[in-house]
Amino acid sequence: MQKRLEYALTAARWLGTREGTAEHRRILEVYNSIRPLPRGYAVKESDAWCAAFVSAAAVMAGVAHLLPLECSCVRIVEQAMDMGIWQERDDYVPKIGELVLYNWDARGSEDDTGAPDHVGVVIGAENGELLVVEGNYSNAVKLRKLPVNDGRIRGFVCPKFEEGTRHYHKLEEIPAFARPTVEKLTADGSLKGISDDDLGLSEELLRTLVILDRRGML
Numbered sequence: 001m002q003k004r005l006e007y008a009l010t011a012a013r014w015l016g017t018r019e020g021t022a023e024h025r026r027i028l029e030v031y032n033s034i035r036p037l038p039r040g041y042a043v044k045e046s047d048a049w050c051a052a053f054v055s056a057a058a059v060m061a062g063v064a065h066l067l068p069l070e071c072s073c074v075r076i077v078e079q080a081m082d083m084g085i086w087q088e089r090d091d092y093v094p095k096i097g098e099l100v101l102y103n104w105d106a107r108g109s110e111d112d113t114g115a116p117d118h119v120g121v122v123i124g125a126e127n128g129e130l131l132v133v134e135g136n137y138s139n140a141v142k143l144r145k146l147p148v149n150d151g152r153i154r155g156f157v158c159p160k161f162e163e164g165t166r167h168y169h170k171l172e173e174i175p176a177f178a179r180p181t182v183e184k185l186t187a188d189g190s191l192k193g194i195s196d197d198d199l200g201l202s203e204e205l206l207r208t209l210v211i212l213d214r215r216g217m218l
Helices: 002-012 022-032 050-061 073-083 179-187 203-214
Strands: 099-102 118-126 129-134 142-147 153-157
Touching: 002 050, 002 118, 002 129, 022 050, 050 073, 050 118, 073 099, 073 118, 073 153, 179 203
Parallel strands: none
Antiparallel strands: 099 118, 099 153, 118 129, 129 142
């Protein structure tokens, strides 16, 4: 439960961010730091950024290995299918931290099988309604409320959050946003791994170290 909550909260922390601001640029910076960069394409400020938003939030929450990282909604669906985490059953009620993809061209309550063109992170699902945080919603990060089985929903990405905790063993495996912190701590001898060749950093510890470093406590 901790991982899905962390992901939802990370996305929600960007609520109110408007396109063209420093925080919007930060979202794109995090996305563009992904290595390898999906399809080698760096998202620009003028691009649609809903998919980059949910991907950047995954990086910041330490769950990037559990779901597709992309700037294209169509590619998110394709990758989710390949990963075995795609769900489009009509009666499915998503959980917190799962992704909902929409096709705005769908009509009314008809089942939608068209190409998705928007995505958000589910942060609540109760009483037949979904609460979703979305980037690039009217050029900002906003909340959307809609029925669970809204006809415009293309489907859901359901990461396997409960399947263990990732450990980073080598410096090149560390996500770009955390690498400066780890490099600093290993250089001055503050951070000792399991062995000379194994850092043995869990994703939870990695996030804690980055927070402490950004607060000037390391």
